Amino acid sequence: MIIGWIGLGNMGVPMASNLLSTGYAVRVWNRSPEKAAPLVALGAKQTESLAQLVDECDVLFTMVSDDEAVKAIYTGTDGLLSARVSGKLAIDMSTIAPETSRFLAEQSKKAGLRFLDAPVSGSVGPAKEAQLVIMVGGEKADYDVAKPMLDKLGKAAVYLGSHGAGTSAKLAINLLLGITVQGVAETLLFARSLGIDTEQMLEIISQSAVETPLIRGKAASILADDFPAAFALKHMAKDLRLAREAGVATPLAESAQATYRHALEEGLGELDLMAILRHLKGATPTSK
Numbered sequence: 001m002i003i004g005w006i007g008l009g010n011m012g013v014p015m016a017s018n019l020l021s022t023g024y025a026v027r028v029w030n031r032s033p034e035k036a037a038p039l040v041a042l043g044a045k046q047t048e049s050l051a052q053l054v055d056e057c058d059v060l061f062t063m064v065s066d067d068e069a070v071k072a073i074y075t076g077t078d079g080l081l082s083a084r085v086s087g088k089l090a091i092d093m094s095t096i097a098p099e100t101s102r103f104l105a106e107q108s109k110k111a112g113l114r115f116l117d118a119p120v121s122g123s124v125g126p127a128k129e130a131q132l133v134i135m136v137g138g139e140k141a142d143y144d145v146a147k148p149m150l151d152k153l154g155k156a157a158v159y160l161g162s163h164g165a166g167t168s169a170k171l172a173i174n175l176l177l178g179i180t181v182q183g184v185a186e187t188l189l190f191a192r193s194l195g196i197d198t199e200q201m202l203e204i205i206s207q208s209a210v211e212t213p214l215i216r217g218k219a220a221s222i223l224a225d226d227f228p229a230a231f232a233l234k235h236m237a238k239d240l241r242l243a244r245e246a247g248v249a250t251p252l253a254e255s256a257q258a259t260y261r262h263a264l265e266e267g268l269g270e271l272d273l274m275a276i277l278r279h280l281k282g283a284t285p286t287s288k
Contacts, residue, residue, distance in 0.1 A: 001025075001059060002025045002026075002056060002059075003019055003024050003026050003058070003059050003060075004026075004028070004054065004056070004057030004059065004060045005026055005027070005028045005039075005044075005063070006028075006029050006030070006050070006053070006061065006063070006080075007030065007061075007062055007064040007069075007073075007094070008028060008030040008032075008035040008036055008039065009035075009063070009064075009065065010127075010229070010230075011063055011093075011123075011124065011127050012030075013039060014124065014127040014128040015061075015063065015093075015132075016028060016039055016044065017038075017042060017128075018127075018128075018130045018152050018153055019149065019153070020039065020042050020044060021042075022152045024152070025045075026039070026044045027045050027047050027056050027057050028040070028045070028047070029046070029047050029049070029050055029052075033046065049078070050073070050079065050080055050083060051078070051082075051083040051084075054080060054083035054084060054085055054088065055084065058088060058089070059088065059089045059090075059091065059146070060080065060088060060089070060090045061090075061091050061092075061093060062080075062091070062093065062094060063092075064094050065094070065235070066094070066095075066096065067097055069094070070092060070094045070100065070104065071100065071103075071104070074090075074104050075104075075107055080113070081107060081108065081111045085108070085111050086111065086112030086113065087114075088113055089116070090108060090113050090116070091115075091146055091149075092104065092115070092117050092118065093119055093120055093134075095119045095167070095170050095171075095174070095235070095238075095239055096117075096119075096167055096242070097246065098117075098164035098165075098167045098168045098171070099246075100167070101117035101137065101164045101166070101167045102163050105117070105163035105164075114138075114139065114142045115138060115163065116136055116137065116138035116143060116146055116163075116166070117136070117137045117138060117163060117164060117165075117166040117167045118135065118136045118138075118146070118150065118157075119134075119166055119170035120134050120153070120154060120170075121133040121135070121170065121174075121177075122154070123231040124231075125230060126154075130152060130154060131154065131155045132154035132155070133155065133158070134150050134153065134154045134156065134157040134158065134166075135160055135165075135167075135169040135170055135173075136150070136158065136159050136160060136165075137161060137163050137168070137169075138163050140159060168246070171239060174239040174240070174243070175239075175240065175253055175256070177273075178236050178256045178273070179252050179253070180212070181218075181236075181274055182256050182259055182276055182280070184215055184218070184274075184277075185276050185277040185280050186280060187201070188222065188277065189281060198222065198223065199223055202215070202219050202222065218272075221274055222274060225278070227271040227272040227278070228271070228272060229271055229272045231272060231273050232271065232272065233260065233263055233268050233273045233275050233276065234264055234269030235273075236260050236273040237257075237261055237263070237264040240253070240257040240260055240261075241261070243257070244257050259276065259279070259280070260273075260276065262279065263275065263278075266279055266282075
């Protein structure tokens with residue numbers, strides 16, 4: 001079985017690398033061709049076009065930034081669906097709106113292409129270590145075909161039902177992620193305003209019932225006030241917007257969506273989502 005991989009950003013490169021390292025033959029294509037270099041060095045073959053990728057591959061993975069990008073990949077001029085895709089399987093791992101996943105599934109079906117939405121929970125570190133959680137929507141038979149490949153990318157691949165179920169679950173887990181990160185930031189700023197050192201507060205959290213791998217993993221970044229993007233704030237702002245558009249209007253969801261939107265407007269979008277701390281520090285009158 002030959003795998004085609006489309007989308008070589010911070011997540012796509014390590015994920016495709018894991019497939020290569022476990023013995024799969026991989027072809028790659030990216031809108032910015034130079035991004036394929038690390039994978040080519042590991043043994044992947046770079047194709048000159050999407051049509052060539054489709055011709056040479058049995059399974060096509062897509063992992064791009066947003067709804068517009070994934071629609072362009074599938075339905076744009078010279079997109080996947082303009083090639084000979086009949087009988088092949090596409091697995092979209094992008095974080096997009098459930099309605100977009102259902103649209104892509106419908107368009108794919110018309111072209112004879114089987115389609116799964118399979119977004120992931122986890123950032124660059126878990127991607128490198130094949131520790132992602134993968135949420136899958138689509139036909140169960142297609143999930144069964146994809147499962148051995150998904151098992152090389154993550155620690156769990158959960159089948160959730162029909163098309164759009166995977167992207168729905170992804171918006172739900174990212175809602176919790178956004179709320180949790182904002183909650184950690186507000187807790188640290190509140191403690192600091194009362195004279196509690198941030199490092200000491202992080203130690204207290206680490207010994208408490210609310211300690212999580214997320215907080216543990218962000219501690220060094222928080223203490224250094226340095227936020228290189230493992231999961232960029234702009235993507236969290238986008239995901240919370242998608243959740244709101246999907247009908248999520250709970251009090252915490254509304255608050256988080258507004259907070260990340262304001263941080264994005266401040267120019268923090270390219271930093272890690274933990275940079276919400278920097279935004280809140282400037283926006284919170286009680287912080288010192």
